[in-house]
Amino acid sequence: MNKIIKLTGALAVAAGLTAAVSAQAETFRFSFQGDVASMDPYALAENFSNAFHSNIHEPLVRYDENLQLEPSLAVSWKLENPTTWRFTLREGVKFHNGNTFDADDVVFSIKRAQADGADMGSFVGGIADVKEVDARTVDIVTTEVNPILLNTIAPLVMMDKQWAEANGAAEPVDLNNNKENYSTLHANGTGPFKLVSREPGVKTVLTLNKDWWDMGNQSFNVTDVILTPIGSDATRTAALLSGELDLMFPAPVQDVKRINDSGVAMVLQGPELRTIFLGMDQERDELLYSSVKGKNPLKDQRVRQAFYQAIDIEAIKSKVMRGASTPAGLLLAPKLGGFNEALNGRHAYDVAASKKLLSDAGYPDGFDLQLDCPNNRYVNDEQICQAVAGMLARVGVNVNLLAQPKSKFFAKLKVHDISMYLLGWIPDDQDAGSVIAHLMVPPADGGLAWNGGGYGNARVTELSRMITSETDAKKRQSMIDEAFGLVKADVGYIPLHQQALSWAVRNGVTVAQRADNALQFWYINIK
């Protein structure tokens, strides 16, 4: 009963507020294929959850519609010394429960995000210390010079220290002590929407925070938001077409035409920030799961280039993705920091050249190898792999495809028990530097496990270190360009495409579709 009372109470309050704010209450009902992991914003660093939380809580700096950084809870910042950033906080910001936002909340939030049980490592891992200078000023000290600190912390939202401490949520949930954490089901932020009710996996309801500091600068008319996760593609589509939802995503590729033809809704598509690519084992002396014994043909650049040139990316785009993809030449999507259009060209699709390269490398009749692929992670992931297998068969390479659920696939990839694989990558900080650090430095040289094929090039490794701490934007860009150029010449990876963002929206609803797939409710208007 409690929930119901809370719900009706909040709706009544919302209805009262709306009379003052806009003409009428507009409820925005939307669906995603999964649910937000937790109401604790630090529980899981995953795109959908982070984006959802950014409607309730706010970061110091945020992205606008075009993914440009703009001030949020911090109004300004400057570099005190190469590793110390001084942030001036916004005045008069209140949390939903009325508490004032100030410097000790920032200190608390960053410490909490660094604690065991939080999954914010990639955002706060490089922060050595946070210091309160005064109530409106905070210093963030980084372990190394970090030219992209603002991007790194943009997904990190601020929690209320007093509220968390009063409710026993000062630390993130610990899976081992068999205790629940208040923050799993409750939230208290500074953002434009406040949490009304939360039923995990079933329904989450938000309502407008009319005291939001940025209210005057935004024009939107949504007053209530209801999220219902719907896992089944067919049901999600039906729910939209029957008018029970205002927006749902991802729109299943096979239903895009049907939705557009329905006359009641349409699909908004745009390139996503995630790049899908193929990786190849370049570290073993003998390839696993292959007919070639005693050596590793993928160590030969000619073989990798032959694979690359055998892939007809336009056919994958039109047949497998039904047009909903943007072929890529870089492991970095346009709109991300460090992208350079001049380098985004692909090695041409050319079967004859591919066959010649293979025979030059000593494999005129091709060979057998295994391609590992997730089957429930990316749009049409398994079908892409099937298409790749078919294309490689044309140049004599016989691919044994192993498509598995993501949980199995990722476990295998982490230990590099793999000879060729399909993966998608989106850098958490939206910057080229971390793509290079994660994917292009071999584990032997301090690289990370996600470089599943162990690709390495001494110069790229060196550049990666330099990029991490180069603060001159121009120099940094030329280093990034050099690194990507080398990877392309080496064919360290075979980039495929950026899958399309695909939001299906009911007619009468206008929304800004941000390239990072983040749905912000303060960009939505309902007619």
Add this chain to the structure above:
Amino acid sequence: MISFILARVLQSFVVMLCVAAISFSLFTYVGDPIANLVGIQSSDEKREELRESLGLNDAVPVQFARFVSRAVRMEFGISYQQKRKVSSIIAERLPATLELSILSALLALGIGIPAGIYTALHRESWFSHLVLSGSLIGVSLPTFLIGILLIFVFSVQFHLLPSFGRGEVVQLGFWSTGLLTESGLKALIMPAITLALFQMTLIMRLVRSEMLEVLRTDYIKFARARGLSNRTVHFGYALMNTLVPVITITGLQLGSIIAFAIITETVFQWPGVGLMFIQAINEVDIPVMSTYLLLIASFFVIINLTVDLLYYFVDPRLRVGRDVKT
């Protein structure tokens, strides 16, 4: 009688233990839970630390023993994905599944038994033929397809019924019910029909063939010869004698309705335990999966026990047997 029940309860424990063991050994094949517990850019040290602290590095039998010893104390742990107690998640989700399953079972019985009797008594009528051939659809179409067809017709085309969810629910203590609101009742219609259709067909066909069988027996002929009314013959004698197999099947089917509500729940996004289980499999949420399987096993065990006891009351021969023994 008491010893009979005790023996069955003991058996049930063995069955549950086996189910737990089998399901547990399967979990090693579903993948790495850590991959779903942390974001993709988390460090390897963090992953390893988490794996160690959750005891995932221990041998499977050790993990199993730990699970059983906790389960005995009714401690089912914290869901990896939702970070909440598994017991409270299940307590929240179970009413949805039980309401749906029980309504489906009632629907299946309420339509299946009368239809079976009717088609047995009026074998040649056009209506019987219609019902029988119509029922073929019930057995031959897969559940999810029926669900999607219903959604397409009644939600997308005619906007009559909701395509997903449970509508508005009312909390009665720990039980959330959709039976008291209009939207809740509307939301129940299509899932209940989808789930009931197969069982309905099965029960109808079973009742029909059992009835036909019984109607051919000598004692029915004698009863007719005695001049008993049709009503007494059909319902007093024939129907009673068809009920034993019907009860067995219905009992077992009730268990499977609850267990296999998974598909219906997925199609209609019905927030029950079946949907929870599917979500848990996708995320390799081991505490949720193991508890769910144990729960379903206990349902089957309880239902079977009830069915065995029901025989006692329906079939006088069983009671005679006991009298002879004592």
